[in-house]
Amino acid sequence: MGLKALDYETMNENVKKVQYAVRGELYLRASELQKEGKKIIFTNVGNPQALGQKPLTFPRQVVALCQAPFLLDDPNVGLIFPADAIARAKHYLSLTSGGLGAYSDSRGIPGVRKEVAEFIERRDGYPSDPELIFLTDGASKGVMQILNCIIRGQGDGVLVPVPQYPLYSATISLFGGSLVPYYLEETANWGLDVNNLHESVAQARFKGITVRAMVIINPGNPTGQCLSEANLREILNFCYQENLVLLGDEVYQQNIYQDKRPFISSRKVLMDMGPPISKEVQLVSFHTVSKGYWGECGQRGGYFEMTNIPPKTVDEIYKIASISLSPNVPAQIFMGLMVNPLKPGDVSYDQFVRESKGILESLRRRARIMTDGFNSCKNVVCNFTEGAMYSFPQLRLPPKAIEAAKQAGKVPDVFYCLKLLEATGISTVPGSGFGQKEGVFHLRTTILPAEEDMPEIMSSFKKFNDEFMAQYEDNWNRSRM
Amino acid sequence: MAPQVTVDSINPKVIECQYAVRGEIVILAQKLQQEIQAKPEAYPFQEILYCNIGNPQSLGQKSITFFREVLALCDHPAILAKSETQALFSADSIERARKILDQIPGRATGAYSHSQGIKGLRDTIAAAIEARDGFPADPNDIFMTDGASPAVHMMMQLLIRSEKDGILCPIPQYPLYSASIALHGGSLVPYYLDEATGWVLEVSELKKQLQEAKSNGITVRALVVINPGNPTGQVLAEENQKAIVEFCKEEGLVLLADEVYQENVYVPEKKFHSFKKVARSMGYGEKDIHLVSFQSVSKGYYGECGKRGGYMEVTGFGADVREHIYKLASVNLCSNITGQILASLVMSPPKVGDKSYESYIAERDGILSSLARRAKTLEDAFNKLEGITCNKAEGAMYLFPRINLPKKAIKAAEEVKTAPDLFYCRRLLNETGIVFVPGSGFGQVPGTWHFRCTILPQEEKIPAIVTRLTDFHKRFMDEFRD
Secondary structure, eight states: OOSOSSSTTTSOHHHHHOOOGGGSHHHHHHHHHHHTTOOOEEOSSOOGGGGTOOOOHHHHHHHHHHHOTHHHHOTTGGGTSOHHHHHHHHHHHHHSSSGGGSOOOTTOOHHHHHHHHHHHHHHHSSOOOGGGEEEESSHHHHHHHHHHHHOOSTTEEEEEEESOOTHHHHHHHHTTOEEEEEEOBGGGTTBOOHHHHHHHHHHHHHTTOEEEEEEEESSOTTTOOOOOHHHHHHHHHHHHHHTOEEEEEOTTTTOBOOSSSOOOOHHHHHHHTOTTHHHHOOEEEEEESSSTTTOOGGGOOEEEEEESOOHHHHHHHHHHHHHTOOOOHHHHHHHHHHHSOOOTTSTTHHHHHHHHHHHHHHHHHHHHHHHHHHHTSTTEEOOOOOBTTEEOOEEOOOHHHHHHHHHTTSOHHHHHHHHHHHHHOEEOEEGGGTOOOTTOEEEEEESOSOGGGHHHHHHHHHHHHHHHHHHHHSOGGGOOO | OOOSOSTTTSOHHHHHOOOGGGSHHHHHHHHHHHHHHHOGGGSSOSSOEEOSSOOGGGGTOOOOHHHHHHHHHHHOGGGGGOTHHHHHSOHHHHHHHHHHHHHSGGGOTTSOOOTTOOHHHHHHHHHHHHHHHSSOOOGGGEEEESSHHHHHHHHHHHHOSSTTEEEEEEESOOTHHHHHHHHTTOEEEEEEOBGGGTSBOOHHHHHHHHHHHHHTTOEEEEEEEESSOTTTOOOOOHHHHHHHHHHHHHHTOEEEEEOTTTTOBOOTTOOOOOHHHHHHHTTOOTTTOOEEEEEESSSTTTOOGGGOOEEEEEESOOHHHHHHHHHHHHHTOOOOHHHHHHHHHHHSOOOTTSTTHHHHHHHHHHHHHHHHHHHHHHHHHHHHSTTEEOOOOOBTTEEOOEEOOOHHHHHHHHHTTOOHHHHHHHHHHHHHOEEOEEGGGTOOOTTOOBEEEESOSOGGGHHHHHHHHHHHHHHHHHHHOO
C-alpha cells in the first residue's frame, strides 16, 4: 500500500487532543473486568435506567402507540393502553408530517417546539419563541453545534467551570478553541466567585485569547451546586460587561435535593433584570430528556433555546442543523411529553405523579446517603449534592499514595479509582477527568445505584478507602505493592 | 457594544457550507405553503409537492409493519406480560422484541448503551453483513450512529487537518459531503461522473483529478463513492468497483463507501455489491485497504428517516486510529436506541418460515416495485420535455434530468442575479407548487444545468405532477425559446 492515508500520525491533531474521561480509562478497565466475570457497579455516567430506574409508564405508552399507529385502529387497543395515552399519541402523530418515520423540520416538529415554548413561559413567566427553539439528538449535539459556531480558532476562548462535565473540554479541543478555566470554590460549597471570573478572563486576554462565551452548568456537574439568584445576576452582569455569550447547561433542572436554592433559569433572571441587559446579553439554554426524573438517556432527546441571537445567525445555525436533516422523532415526542405533562383529572395522572415523586424523593435520599457515607470515610471530604446526579468527594491522598501512583505511571486519582475498581467493582471517574485545583484530588460517582444497594456500596467503599489510606500512611516498606 | 455572536463573528466555515436539499428553494416552498393555508386563492395550485428530499414516509409511504411492531414492544416492554398483547401483535414480533430486550443490559431501552451501539445488535448486523457478502464481519468494526450522516462527519473530522487535505467527491454528489468538508475546513476534490454514458465512474478521471490536486499542493486522503448514486442513481458494475478498490489501494486512500441505497436497485441487469465484498473477493484484507462503509435505516424500502438510525463499518485501520474513533463516538455517549434496534431489524428482517414473512415480503416488494415504476414513469416524462434529457434511475430515489436552457432564459436568470437552474426551479415552484432542487446544489459540469427530483410522491399523484410539469415547461419554453 502507498502512503497510509489515515494512521495516528496523519490524523486530525484536534481529535488526538480530545479527552472524555466519562467513558475513558476507568470505564474501559471496568468493562474488561466485567467481561472476565467480575460484578461491576457502573457509577461512571448519569445513566439512571442502567441502574434499575424504571422508565415512566405514560411516555412509553404514548411513544409505543406512535411507533405502531395500526394499534390505534384496533378496537381492543383500550385493553392495554389507557385513553389519555391513546389521545396523546394521536395528538403527536397529527403534529408530524408522516409519523415517526419521516424527517421532521430540521429544527424539530413545530408543534413540539411550541409546547417547549409554552413550558418555558409557564416556568419563567416570560414568553418564549418556538422559532428560537431547536430540538436536537440529545443536549450534547446542541452544545457541539453552538460551540462550532462560536469557535473560529485557537484564539477564541470559552470560559468553562472547573470542575466541569468534559463534553465542554472535549468539544473545545475538537474544534480547536481554547478552554479558559474558572475555578469553583470547593470550600464555599462549589460556589462561583465573580472575582475568579475576572481573573480568568484577564489571564486569557493577557495570552491574546478573545474570550467569547461562558459556560455555566446549573445544577452543576460534577459538583451539584445550585446557583442562587444573586449568583445568576452576577454572572449575567459579568457577561454583559465582558460581552460574552452565556451557555446555560440546565439539563439537571428537575434534580434539586434541597429547598434553599430552587432552580431558577438563566433566562428568567435575565428577563427579570430588564433592559438593556435583557435585550443584549446573548444566551443559549440547554435541556434534555436524559436527566431529571425521566432518565431517558437512550432516546437522545434535547433542545436549545436562543435569546438575543440575531436572525441571520439563527439562519446559519438552522442551515447547519439541516445538514443532519432532523433530530430523531421519537425523542421529540418524549420532549413534548416532558414539557407538556399530564394534568390532574387525566386517567394516568396519579400513576405519573406517583412514579415521578418516587424517583425524585429517592434521589434526594440517595444524595444524602452518599454524602454522609463519603464524609464518614478517612481522608474523604464531600460537599452535599444539592442537585444533579453526582457526588464529587475530595480524596486527601497521603504523599506516599501519590508517590505510588507516580511509580505506577498513573495520575493519583486514576490510581486510586483503579484500585477501588479492582477491590470493590465500583466504577467511578477520577476527578482529573473533570478538572480540579492542582494537587487536589476527587472522584465522581453517581447517586444512581438502587437505594437498597446503597448501604452495601457505601460500606464497601469505606472498607476499601480506610484500608487504602491506612496503607499509605504506614511505613513504605510494609506496603503491599 | 456589538453582540459577541453575529454572522460577522461566527465560525466562517459555518457561513461557507451549503446544503441545498433543505436550502433556498425549500424555504421558499414552506413560505408558499403558509401563504396558501392563509389564502387558498392566491396561487393556481392547492398543495406544495415536495420532490426535494428523500423522505418517503412524509409522502405517504407506509412503514414495514413487522419493524414497527418490534419497536413498539421494545418501547413499552411492560405489555409483553399482558395476554391481550398476543392478539395485537404478531407472534414473531413478540419473539424478536424479547430477543432484542435480552441483548440490552437490564432490558433498559432508556439507558445509554455502549458507545458503538448495543453489542448484541452489532452481532446481528455483523452476521447479516457476512450473509450478504460471503465474507466475515466483526461487530467491533461497527459504530452505530444517529443516521449515516453523523458517521460521515466523524470520518471527515478524523481525516481533515487543514484546507490542504482533500477528499475526492463525485460530481454530482449528495451535498452532505461538500457541506461536511467545508465545515471541517478541508478541500473538496471533484471527480466528474460521465452523464453521456449513464453517469459512469471512470478510474482515469479519478487519476486525473488526483494528479491535479497533488500539483496544487493538496494531499488527497479519501475517495467518496455513493453506490447506488445520489442524485444520479447509477449502480456500479462490479468490474468498475474492482478498479476503484485497486485505485484506493495503490494510492493509499480511504474508501468512504456510501451504501445507504443498497436496497434500492430497480434494474434487473444491475445488482448491489458492497465494496467490502468486492475488496475481499480481490483478496484484499485489513492490511490492504482502509474502507468505511455507511448504511442507514432512512432509505431502502423501510424509509425510516425520522428514526435516525445507521452505522459505519470500519476496516483496515490500526488500533490507535480505532481508539480515537471510539473516543469521538463516546463524547456523544451513544446513538439513539430505537435507531439501533431498527438498524438490526433492517439488516435481518423476517425470514422464510417466519410468521410475518409473507406480509413483510408483500409490503417490501410492493414498495420496491412501486418505486421502480415511478422511476420509469418520471424518467419517460422528463425525456418527453423539450430540451430535457434524463438518465435512467437504476437505483436510489432520484432523477437528475439535464435541462438545456435557452440563451434567453439564462440571460433572464442573470438579470435577477440567479443561477439559471434555480431560476427554472423557482418559476416551477411558483407556478405549480412542485419543489425540485437545482443541480447547482449537487454540482454539475460547468455550463450544464440540472435539477433533482425524487421518485417518492405517491403513485396516484404522479400523473398530476407530470401534467403540471409538462404544461409549465411548455409555457417556459414558449417564453424563452431562442
